[in-house]
Amino acid sequence: MTETLFTLRPAKDEDRAFLDAYCYAEGMDYLPNLENVTVAANSGDEAVGFIRIAIGANGIAHVNPVVVHSSWRGYHVGETLMEHAQQIYGELRLVARGSSKGFYEKLGFKACPWEEVDLSVTENCDVCTLVEECQPCPMKKSL
Numbered sequence: 001m002t003e004t005l006f007t008l009r010p011a012k013d014e015d016r017a018f019l020d021a022y023c024y025a026e027g028m029d030y031l032p033n034l035e036n037v038t039v040a041a042n043s044g045d046e047a048v049g050f051i052r053i054a055i056g057a058n059g060i061a062h063v064n065p066v067v068v069h070s071s072w073r074g075y076h077v078g079e080t081l082m083e084h085a086q087q088i089y090g091e092l093r094l095v096a097r098g099s100s101k102g103f104y105e106k107l108g109f110k111a112c113p114w115e116e117v118d119l120s121v122t123e124n125c126d127v128c129t130l131v132e133e134c135q136p137c138p139m140k141k142s143l
């Protein structure tokens with residue numbers, strides 16, 4: 001049933017305003033470009049969520065970030081975006097916000113050592129003042 005609610009496609013310039021607004025609402029940096037960004041679009045072709053993949057120096061795909069508009073959460077948009085990325089890139093790594101760790105665990109991600117994520121392509125927690133509150137956790141999942 002959820003397949004009829006949204007479809008996945010590459011991001012395009014017209015999505016920018018939505019994606020910037022979603023990043024702003026979550027206190028995230030704006031996307032540097034739309035490379036490797038996939039959106040979930042509603043029946044009006046508006047982006048209701050997106051995922052961006054950045055390839056680390058280790059050659060491994062890192063999720064940074066995945067965001068779903070608040071009114072669309074709980075409809076498996078995030079899960080569908082993550083599974084699509086995993087089909088394309090195989091192993092995925094990321095730094096989870098503490099509040100989203102349960103989402104990733106539900107998808108089969110496991111905590112991993114900090115050394116296994118490339119902080120140059122993820123949120124850099126070393127320079128963030130909200131680390132104690134956020135409780136970030138490095139995680140990964142292989143196919």
Ligand SMILES: CC(C)(COP(=O)(O)OP(=O)(O)OC[C@H]1O[C@@H](n2cnc3c(N)ncnc32)[C@H](O)[C@@H]1OP(=O)(O)O)[C@@H](O)C(=O)NCCC(=O)NCCS
Nearest residue numbers: 067068073074075076077078079096097099100102103106
């Ligand atoms: C995290 C986020 C992407 C999840 O997107 P979503 O579309 O609502 O998630 P889904 O509907 O695909 O959820 C898949 C499963 O994970 C569960 N889940 C979702 N968010 C969860 C959370 N924060 N904690 C625990 N479980 C969660 C869902 O209940 C669902 O379980 P089910 O299969 O038993 O129904 C979304 O909440 C979001 O955009 N959050 C703000 C941005 C953010 O924190 N992004 C991650 C940065 S690390």
